[in-house]
Amino acid sequence: MFYEIRRLNFGSVTIDESMRLRGISPGNRIDVPAQGFLLLGGSAPVLVDAGYRDVSVLGAGGTVAPGQGFEEQLSKHGIGPADLGCVIMTHLHRDHAGHLDKVPMTVPVVVNRSELGSACTGIQGRAYAREDVHHLIDRVYTPGAIRFLDLEQSGPQEVLPGIVCRLSGGHTPGSIGIVVPTEEGEAYLCGDLFYDVEGALRNQPTGTFTAGVQPSALATDDPALSNNFTTSVLQEIGATKHALNYRFIVPAHDDPGVIEGGRYIGRITGDVIPGTWQP
Numbered sequence: 001m002f003y004e005i006r007r008l009n010f011g012s013v014t015i016d017e018s019m020r021l022r023g024i025s026p027g028n029r030i031d032v033p034a035q036g037f038l039l040l041g042g043s044a045p046v047l048v049d050a051g052y053r054d055v056s057v058l059g060a061g062g063t064v065a066p067g068q069g070f071e072e073q074l075s076k077h078g079i080g081p082a083d084l085g086c087v088i089m090t091h092l093h094r095d096h097a098g099h100l101d102k103v104p105m106t107v108p109v110v111v112n113r114s115e116l117g118s119a120c121t122g123i124q125g126r127a128y129a130r131e132d133v134h135h136l137i138d139r140v141y142t143p144g145a146i147r148f149l150d151l152e153q154s155g156p157q158e159v160l161p162g163i164v165c166r167l168s169g170g171h172t173p174g175s176i177g178i179v180v181p182t183e184e185g186e187a188y189l190c191g192d193l194f195y196d197v198e199g200a201l202r203n204q205p206t207g208t209f210t211a212g213v214q215p216s217a218l219a220t221d222d223p224a225l226s227n228n229f230t231t232s233v234l235q236e237i238g239a240t241k242h243a244l245n246y247r248f249i250v251p252a253h254d255d256p257g258v259i260e261g262g263r264y265i266g267r268i269t270g271d272v273i274p275g276t277w278q279p
């Protein structure tokens with residue numbers, strides 16, 4: 001069974017460029033897309049991640065352009081929130097869980113239990129939006145509205161035919177990666193494990209060590225890591241290397257990367273995966 005993956009864009013998020021990769025000097029603000037993904041080809045469309053509810057919850061702001069509303073992005077593909085079979089969350093940060101309250105309670109949200117646990121502790125401040133957490137707690141108390149994964153104990157779980165969720169090991173302790181079979185190989189929807197796939201895997205910054213700037217990896221075949229994770233460095237680098245096992249690395253804030261033989265060979269700039277790619 002194969003799926004086609006469609007990119008959705010729920011608006012931009014303004015970040016400091018140094019968040020994308022260790023070794024980039026801070027001070028330059030850039031906009032990155034807050035993407036979700038539709039998985040088409042099963043009995044019902046599946047949504048992965050759901051953007052942010054409002055720019056007010058973002059740290060440095062963002063922009064929602066005309067047509068980037070939640071229902072508008074879905075309607076471009078001829079579906080509405082009630083048509084979804086489920087929503088699978090890579091993690092619950094404020095730029096991913098924002099529109100879940102627009103999804104009917106009859107459509108289950110699939111989430112790794114430890115991720116929701118982390119969101120409730122306040123351990124990352126406002127990286128998790130209060131309104132998003134409140135909504136998810138409402139789902140916990142509504143039969144059928146949430147489906148918990150316990151990937152730390154269970155190991156990888158097939159949640160729908162061919163779609164396997166596994167513990168990411170990176171970004172946040174409860175983050176997951178979603179393996180989706182396509183006609184051209186497996187895609188790995190990895191949330192925020194990568195902010196810059198090409199930079200991490202092919203064009204690593206060569207920053208020297210200065211105050212506030214982490215150098216890139218010393219070993220030349222190690223990937224460069226982002227500057228935004230709450231796991232250990234050891235976990236993050238292992239999680240990053242795991243992503244090289246797949247044909248496509250599909251992050252939330254960058255173009256999908258194409259992998260061959262464990263190496264980055266190009267990016268998909270269109271909205272369909274698999275699709276044409278550029279070296």
Ligand SMILES: [Zn+2]
Nearest residue numbers: 093095192252
């Ligand atoms: Zn994000």
